[in-house]
Amino acid sequence: MSQVPPASLSCSTCEACCCRLEVLLITDTGVPSQYIKKNPHEISTMLRLADGWCAALDRNTMRCSIYEVRPLICREFELGEADCRSERAKFGY
Template sequence: MTDSAHIPVTQLQPPGADSEAVACSNCAACCCQLEVMLITETGVPERYISTDDWGGEVMLRLDDGWCAALDRDSMRCSIYEQRPLICREFEMASPECIEERRGMATIYR
């Protein structure tokens, strides 16, 4: 194989190695698979609300486990301005964010 035919390999940093490298734009929306309880009124449209086994309101998750409000094409929240308080507090590159990314490390290989 010649050098011109060689495809370079890019080594990605593991999640959490550098908080500057952590961004929603390079994530697999792993936070969108978490259980999200609705504890305040933010205007979440009814079609995205479900009831859990204990009678509490939660974000609806589809059969694939992802939040129903997640746009599958862009992997971004389709109701970002009306997202629940928990989603607002789950900050990019926070310890919780990094821990969730670490838990889904196979996506980043």
């Protein structure tokens, strides 16, 4: 069971660090094709830009621009869990 994260730990105090991770598309949630990197012999992934961020990240708001159809992995990534904390730490948050 996930724990409630401390109030200081918020996505608004982090520049979408987790949106720099590789995201495998293991189910079809309706991600628009322009955001998908096709890997011929492997599972496709979210396209990442040269600076590492996911192509679907809105750079003005630093929020997901395809939230309603975001990949399963993004839906399951939880604020305050170990992976969130380690990504924040990598970027000094």
